[in-house]
Amino acid sequence: xxxxxxxxxxxxxxxxxxxxxxxxxxxxxxxxxxSRYKKNWKPQTVSTFLGKLVRKGFLEQYRDGRYFYYHILxxxxxxxxxxxxxxxxxxxxxxxxxxxxxxxxxxxxxIAQRTEILKMVSKKY
Numbered sequence: 261x262x263x264x265x266x267x268x269x270x271x272x273x274x275x276x277x278x279x280x281x282x283x284x285x286x287x288x289x290x291x292x293x294x295s296r297y298k299k300n301w302k303p304q305t306v307s308t309f310l311g312k313l314v315r316k317g318f319l320e321q322y323r324d325g326r327y328f329y330y331h332i333l334x335x336x337x338x339x340x341x342x343x344x345x346x347x348x349x350x351x352x353x354x355x356x357x358x359x360x361x362x363x364x365x366x367x368x369x370x371i372a373q374r375t376e377i378l379k380m381v382s383k384k385y
Contacts, residue, residue: 266316272297273309274318278336283329286310 266274276292277284290306293299310330313319318339320331352358364374 266313266318270309270312270316272299273306274313274339275336277313277319277330277332282332285327285329289330 272293273289276289276296279292280288286303286306289310290301290303293301293306310319310321314321314330318332318334320333321328322331323329348354348356348359352362362368364377366374368374369377
């Protein structure tokens with residue numbers, strides 16, 4: 261699966277869609293972006309970002325009556341996994357040891373968060 265990069269505004273828009281779930285409408289997406297992310301976006305602004313996400317293959321738009329709805333094509337999980345992989349490849353040249361060292365650095369997460377990560381990794385893998 262190829263996942264194209266997103267601008268900050270596209271990430272916020274996509275995060276709103278993921279949070280709202282399947283069949284999100286423009287008005288709801290705008291409401292979440294404006295309240296949760298302190299934006300002052302108008303419908304046309306959100307519509308522009310949604311159109312870009314459709315063109316990039318993240319969403320599919322469909323109409324039911326007078327409203328457009330959005331079907332999620334790229335899950336949050338798949339996107340996050342791809343971004344982590346891209347970070348590993350770009351910043352650490354594929355060096356997993358360096359990547360884990362950065363992940364477990366005290367500047368990245370608190371001791372409680374790092375402990376939780378270690379517990380989860382040892383339990384799942």
